[in-house]
Amino acid sequence: MASRTTDRRQVMFEGETLTLPIYLDYQASTPLDHRIEKVMTDCLQDFTGNPHSSTHRFGHQGRRKIEEAQDHVAALINARPHEIIFTAGATEANNLALLGIARARTGPRHIISGQTEHESVLQPLDHLAAQENVTVTLQPVDKNGLINLDDLMSAIRPETILISIMAANNETGVCQNLSAIGQICKERRILFHTDAVQALATEKIDVRAMNISLLSLSAHKLYGPMGIGALYVRDGTEITPLLHGGAQQRSIRPGTLPTALCTGLGEACRLIREYRSNAREHLQGLRARLIQRLEAELGNAIELNGEEAPHIPGCVSLTFKGIEAEDLLHELPDLALSTGSACSSTSGEPSHVLRAMGQNSIDIAGTIRLGIGQPTTVAEVNYAAAQIVTAYRRLIAGNAIPSKQGKTTHHNGIS
Numbered sequence: 001m002a003s004r005t006t007d008r009r010q011v012m013f014e015g016e017t018l019t020l021p022i023y024l025d026y027q028a029s030t031p032l033d034h035r036i037e038k039v040m041t042d043c044l045q046d047f048t049g050n051p052h053s054s055t056h057r058f059g060h061q062g063r064r065k066i067e068e069a070q071d072h073v074a075a076l077i078n079a080r081p082h083e084i085i086f087t088a089g090a091t092e093a094n095n096l097a098l099l100g101i102a103r104a105r106t107g108p109r110h111i112i113s114g115q116t117e118h119e120s121v122l123q124p125l126d127h128l129a130a131q132e133n134v135t136v137t138l139q140p141v142d143k144n145g146l147i148n149l150d151d152l153m154s155a156i157r158p159e160t161i162l163i164s165i166m167a168a169n170n171e172t173g174v175c176q177n178l179s180a181i182g183q184i185c186k187e188r189r190i191l192f193h194t195d196a197v198q199a200l201a202t203e204k205i206d207v208r209a210m211n212i213s214l215l216s217l218s219a220h221k222l223y224g225p226m227g228i229g230a231l232y233v234r235d236g237t238e239i240t241p242l243l244h245g246g247a248q249q250r251s252i253r254p255g256t257l258p259t260a261l262c263t264g265l266g267e268a269c270r271l272i273r274e275y276r277s278n279a280r281e282h283l284q285g286l287r288a289r290l291i292q293r294l295e296a297e298l299g300n301a302i303e304l305n306g307e308e309a310p311h312i313p314g315c316v317s318l319t320f321k322g323i324e325a326e327d328l329l330h331e332l333p334d335l336a337l338s339t340g341s342a343c344s345s346t347s348g349e350p351s352h353v354l355r356a357m358g359q360n361s362i363d364i365a366g367t368i369r370l371g372i373g374q375p376t377t378v379a380e381v382n383y384a385a386a387q388i389v390t391a392y393r394r395l396i397a398g399n400a401i402p403s404k405q406g407k408t409t410h411h412n413g414i415s
Contacts, residue, residue, distance in 0.1 A: 016379040020334040024384060026371035027170050027198060027315055028338060033223040039267045040225065043260040051259050052248055062259045069266025073230055076269040077196075077215060078206040085231045085253050086262050090197045091120040092242075093216035093231035096253065097193045098124040100239035101162050101214070102134050108159035110135045114147055114176075115356040117166055118195055122352075125164075135159070143358050144309035145174035153184055162191045167199035171340045171353040171369055172306040173315025175199065182211030191237065197221050197229075201272055201374075202280040202312050213237055219261070223374065224268030228261035279374050283313035286372050286381050290316060293385035298392060305354065305367065316370040319359070323395045325368045331391035335384055338369050 008019050023031070043065060049058025051066045070081040087093045098121065102109055113125055115138045128134035137155050139147050147165065156163075163185055168175045178194060185192035193214040196205055201222055207215055214237065218229040231253075233239055239252060246254030272279075294302055298320075305317035320328060325339045340351045350364045359367070372381070 013383045014379055016377075018379060018383055021336050022334065022380045022384060023336045024370050024372065024376070024380075025336050025338050026373035026376075027173075027221075027369060028371065029220045029226070030201070030223045030373055031375065032220075032225060033268070033271065035271065036224050036264050036267045040260045040264040043263045047259050051257055052246075065259050065263050066257055069262040072266035072270040072273075073217070074232075076200065076273050077217075077232060078208050079215075079232050080235065082250070083232055083235060085233055085249050086257055086265070087229045087231055087253060088227060089220075089229040090195065090216045090218035091229075093218075093229050094118070094120040094195055095124050096231050096239070096242055097214045097216060097233075098128065098162070098164060099242060100252075101191060101193070101237075102128050102132060103240040104238040105161055108135070109133075110137065110157050110160040111162045111164065112137045112139060112152065112155050112160060113164045114139045114141060114166070116141050116145055116169055116171075116174075116353045117164070118170055118197075121164055121166070121195055141356050145169060145172050145306045145353070145357050146309050147176055147181075149177065149180055149184065152181065156184075156188055156190065160188070160190055162193060164193040164195070166195040166197075167205060168196075168203065168312045168315075169306070169353060170198050171315075171351060172317040172357075173198070173311040173313075174306040175203065175310040175312060177310075178205065178210045178212065185213070186211040198315070199312060200269075202276060202283060202314065204276070207232055207234070214239075219265040219268050222265075222268040222272050225261055225264040228258065228265045230265065275374075280313055282374065283372055283376075286376055286378065287313050287316060289378065290370065290372070290381045290385055293382065294318070294388065297385075297389040301392070301396075303363075305357065305359075314372040316372070317354075317367060318370065319363050319367045320392055321366065323392065324365050326365075327395055328366075328368060328388070328391055331394060332387055335387055338371075339367060340369055 010017050010019050047062050047065055049062045051059060051062030053059025070084045073084045074081045111134060113121060125136045129136045139152055139155060141147055165176050165181055167178055182192050191213040192211060194212055195216045197216060197218045198221060199205060200217055213234045215232040220226040241252050243254050248254050301321045303319045305319060329337055350361055354364045354367060
């Protein structure tokens with residue numbers, strides 16, 4: 001997964017050669033795995049036909065590649081291949097799940113979700129509430145970012161048609177109890193949708209065992225290409241398409257499928273399924289090392305967000321006392337970090353996730369997110385910890401003058 005960025009430089013640290021800046025924003029996006037790139041390149045060169053053309057071998061070849069990709073995506077979550085609907089990404093998948101389910105039903109409609117969901121869930125729900133007469137309830141979370149299951153059950157009404165709760169939060173990494181929520185939905189005959197974008201790289205999700213009706217995923221969070229995702233739609237689930245103009249994909253999502261992108265997503269899912277347990281162990285070790293080094297040097301000056309809840313191993317949300325995160329990132333040009341979700345990093349608004357967890361505006365302003373991925377090394381984690389400690393102490397001591405021009409919550413110019 002080596003980068004081809006030309007403006008990077010190398011330094012020696014603890015006897016190893018490191019390439020700077022070090023990428024630590026894996027919740028925003030993962031680098032394209034070279035094995036996936038090879039599969040996609042071969043596909044672009046060898047499969048030139050429209051996969052929906054049924055009268056010649058070029059179309060047949062493309063269709064077989066699409067079906068092979070569906071097989072791999074389905075196997076990752078224990079679905080049936082025809083239940084996989086390819087989309088342009090998880091944002092489209094979330095919109096299709098929420099808007100499609102609501103529009104397929106008449107009469108009173110009620111949807112339950114959570115206050116810490118991604119904007120690609122919250123904004124479609126806002127639209128449904130404001131424009132399509134759908135009642136929406138957003139469940140609060142505790143200080144660790146977890147939804148209370150008793151409160152969730154109490155929120156259910158006779159007209160509740162869907163519960164949408166994300167598998168793992170993109171800012172804190174906190175994981176919700178999908179099995180318990182799925183059981184609640186099964187007992188009450190309610191559809192269950194989960195945004196599983198952040199979880200699938202390390203967490204096993206079984207849509208049948210967990211009673212999940214719809215699941216959104218994205219390739220570029222699985223070391224695959226940007227621009228392709230999928231929505232799992234369980235057999236028998238009535239859903240209204242957002243787009244019209246073709247009969248592809250059971251008419252749920254019409255349009256010519258990009259064979260190479262679908263193949264890239266399929267290969268990403270195949271590799272994740274094969275190496276997920278090893279990846280999880282690797283990330284757990286790196287995460288523990290990073291936290292240990294920071295706590296040893298900074299102690300009570302930092303606070304881990306959501307640490308008492310189950311979480312994906314590659315995400316670390318840290319609040320630094322006495323400084324602003326933007327100033328800290330300004331002092332760390334050799335680290336690609338963020339203050340939160342890349343999708344809302346330019347809004348200037350405080351994190352709705354941390355606010356829902358009870359943080360005040362000062363603590364929110366002092367919070368950064370570190371994302372560790374499969375290519376991350378021990379030396380990179382050690383270097384990052386040392387750089388963060390030095391930068392924090394410099395800010396606290398007042399020896400650095402943070403730049404006040406052009407600052408945003410974006411992550412060091414790397415997107």
